[in-house]
Amino acid sequence: MNRQAFLASIVARQEAWDIAVIGGGATGAGIAVDAASRGYSVVLLEQSDFGKGTSSRSTKLVHGGVRYLQQGNLSFVIESLKERALLLQNAPHLVRDLEFVVPNYLWWEAPFYGVGLKVYDLLAGKYGFGPSKILSREEVLKHIPTLEQDGLRGGVIYHDGQFDDSRLLINLVQTAAEQGACVLNYARVTSLRKDSDGSVSGLAFRDEENGRDHNVRARCVINATGPFCDELRRLDDSAAAPMIAPSQGVHIVLSRDFLPGDTAIMVPHTRDGRIMFAIPWNGHVVVGTTDTPIPAVSLEPKPLEHEIDFILDTAAGYLSKHPARADILSVFTGIRPLVKTEANNKTATLSRDHTIQISKSGLLTIAGGKWTTYRKMAEDSVNQAIVLGRLPERPCVTKNLPVHGFLTPTKTLGPLANYGSDAGQIAELMRQQPELAKPLHEALPICGAQIVWSAKHEMARTLDDVLARRTRALFLNARAALAMAPAAAKLLATVLGHDEAWQARQIADFNEIAAAFLPSQ
Numbered sequence: 345m346n347r348q349a350f351l352a353s354i355v356a357r358q359e360a361w362d363i364a365v366i367g368g369g370a371t372g373a374g375i376a377v378d379a380a381s382r383g384y385s386v387v388l389l390e391q392s393d394f395g396k397g398t399s400s401r402s403t404k405l406v407h408g409g410v411r412y413l414q415q416g417n418l419s420f421v422i423e424s425l426k427e428r429a430l431l432l433q434n435a436p437h438l439v440r441d442l443e444f445v446v447p448n449y450l451w452w453e454a455p456f457y458g459v460g461l462k463v464y465d466l467l468a469g470k471y472g473f474g475p476s477k478i479l480s481r482e483e484v485l486k487h488i489p490t491l492e493q494d495g496l497r498g499g500v501i502y503h504d505g506q507f508d509d510s511r512l513l514i515n516l517v518q519t520a521a522e523q524g525a526c527v528l529n530y531a532r533v534t535s536l537r538k539d540s541d542g543s544v545s546g547l548a549f550r551d552e553e554n555g556r557d558h559n560v561r562a563r564c565v566i567n568a569t570g571p572f573c574d575e576l577r578r579l580d581d582s583a584a585a586p587m588i589a590p591s592q593g594v595h596i597v598l599s600r601d602f603l604p605g606d607t608a609i610m611v612p613h614t615r616d617g618r619i620m621f622a623i624p625w626n627g628h629v630v631v632g633t634t635d636t637p638i639p640a641v642s643l644e645p646k647p648l649e650h651e652i653d654f655i656l657d658t659a660a661g662y663l664s665k666h667p668a669r670a671d672i673l674s675v676f677t678g679i680r681p682l683v684k685t686e687a688n689n690k691t692a693t694l695s696r697d698h699t700i701q702i703s704k705s706g707l708l709t710i711a712g713g714k715w716t717t718y719r720k721m722a723e724d725s726v727n728q729a730i731v732l733g734r735l736p737e738r739p740c741v742t743k744n745l746p747v748h749g750f751l752t753p754t755k756t757l758g759p760l761a762n763y764g765s766d767a768g769q770i771a772e773l774m775r776q777q778p779e780l781a782k783p784l785h786e787a788l789p790i791c792g793a794q795i796v797w798s799a800k801h802e803m804a805r806t807l808d809d810v811l812a813r814r815t816r817a818l819f820l821n822a823r824a825a826l827a828m829a830p831a832a833a834k835l836l837a838t839v840l841g842h843d844e845a846w847q848a849r850q851i852a853d854f855n856e857i858a859a860a861f862l863p864s865q
């Protein structure tokens with residue numbers, strides 16, 4: 345993973361790529377893995393860092409989706425549960441089985457949710473993570489001692505998957521590169537190139553690090569820009585009607601004191617009729633999410649005050665210790681790439697959840713879906729790209745393709761467990777340079793070796809890349825991330841060959857980004 349080398353090979357290439365992918369989130373990275381592993385030549389371009397968009401801001405669940413069960417979308421739940429099992433099989437270092445309790449405070453909840461979650465087990469079939477079970481009040485409290493006890497009657501326990509979204513994303517980009525794809529971050533696509541007959545034949549992108557423009561020729565161009573896909577569609581056709589109805593979701597992060605065990609809470613029906621989770625994650629607790637329609641998309645969406653209040657109020661109904669604003673360590677916001685139903689009239693919907701649209705000029709746009717189903721979305725997109733680009737037919741191989749870092753988890757890796765098979769090399773770096781083994785802040789088990797590793801091997805380019813997505817410092821504790829910024833900037837500058845002025849600019853930029861992760865008091 346060397347940015348300079350990838351850029352050089354893009355610039356040097358005379359012939360057309362089989363597939364050019366725009367967008368380095370779960371969808372684009374998945375497509376690059378799928379296409380490269382089938383043996384096609386692939387270039388992936390991301391305007392910012394890999395995973396900067398929605399794909400680092402999810403609830404971090406690999407799940408069938410209890411919500412879709414409630415909506416009666418059973419075929420989608422079955423597809424998602426199958427993908428959940430494939431992800432656990434192919435990335436066991438990042439995906440794990442997690443127990444969830446649905447606490448019951450009303451008499452009808454135990455039989456109602458008990459039956460619903462038995463249906464969930466049934467739909468998972470041989471891909472199930474474990475059976476659901478009705479629990480007594482005492483059993484519920486054994487799993488979650490900090491649950492609100494007033495009126496608690498019992499609960500239902502079930503299993504689903506959990507993961508680290510941006511770590512999986514980076515590992516997918518690495519997998520794509522290992523399969524032969526050329527991947528470039530900080531490369532913003534600025535226009536599409538067309539043949540004399542008006543069909544898309546390539547694109548132009550700007551290297552955001554130096555402002556230089558480059559052209560790429562491709563037999564098929566895939567727009568995998570998630571919530572941003574309408575901007576790209578308008579580069580193709582200025583009159584394109586919007587496909588996306590953007591909506592944002594907010595999560596708050598609290599200390600483990602609020603939920604000390606290894607079991608998550610699932611609230612199936614909040615005041616506004618949504619599902620809410622409180623989930624143990626990386627030594628902290630993530631609580632969310634909201635669903636607020638927004639007029640425009642941005643790379644740094646900001647939480648709204650009423651969304652934070654809503655999460656705190658809902659959490660207070662279920663936790664014995666009520667969280668307040670001062671307890672929030674970080675707050676993060678992501679934009680759902682929801683596809684408008686009106687737009688579906690003219691699209692080929694391959695599943696009820698994600699939508700593939702092919703424009704008159706042959707631009708393939710894939711939107712919607714969720715992290716859990718990224719592999720299936722990629723398979724469907726590449727199957728269409730083969731037809732559009734007149735590429736030789738080759739079967740998809742990703743069902744059994746291990747993701748970079750593949751390693752059956754062991755307890756011995758400690759805080760480096762999420763790096764899977766790379767953990768040994770990072771530990772070796774710490775042995776060789778003990779100053780890199782020290783935590784950069786007392787509140788988080790993140791050390792200098794991780795910063796050095798991500799700059800050398802994971803194409804991290806900025807302070808935000810290392811503190812938000814290669815490590816999860818910003819998402820776990822925004823104040824701690826700000827405090828470790830100068831030390832991390834220095835390490836990054838040493839590896840990437842930058843001076844003190846660069847470090848100062850990085851710290852200033854990071855301060856601005858981190859402001860959106862700190863709630864007002």
Ligand SMILES: Cc1cc2nc3c(=O)[nH]c(=O)nc-3n(C[C@H](O)[C@H](O)[C@H](O)COP(=O)(O)OP(=O)(O)OC[C@H]3O[C@@H](n4cnc5c(N)ncnc54)[C@H](O)[C@@H]3O)c2cc1C
Pocket residue numbers: 366367368369370371372389390391392393394395396397398399400401402403404405406407531532533534568569570571572576592593594633643677678679680681711712713714715716717
């Ligand atoms: C609050 C929330 C919680 C969620 N929780 C879950 C969950 O628990 N489990 C689950 O399975 N799913 C979940 N999802 C859904 C899942 O996160 C998304 O479906 C998925 O991340 C979308 O990925 P994407 O690649 O399509 O979009 P993105 O991750 O947004 O990627 C699109 C990329 O395109 C890039 N881009 C845009 N324009 C250009 C350009 N001109 N040139 C180059 N690049 C460009 C952007 O910078 C961005 O990185 C959640 C979503 C939200 C909002």
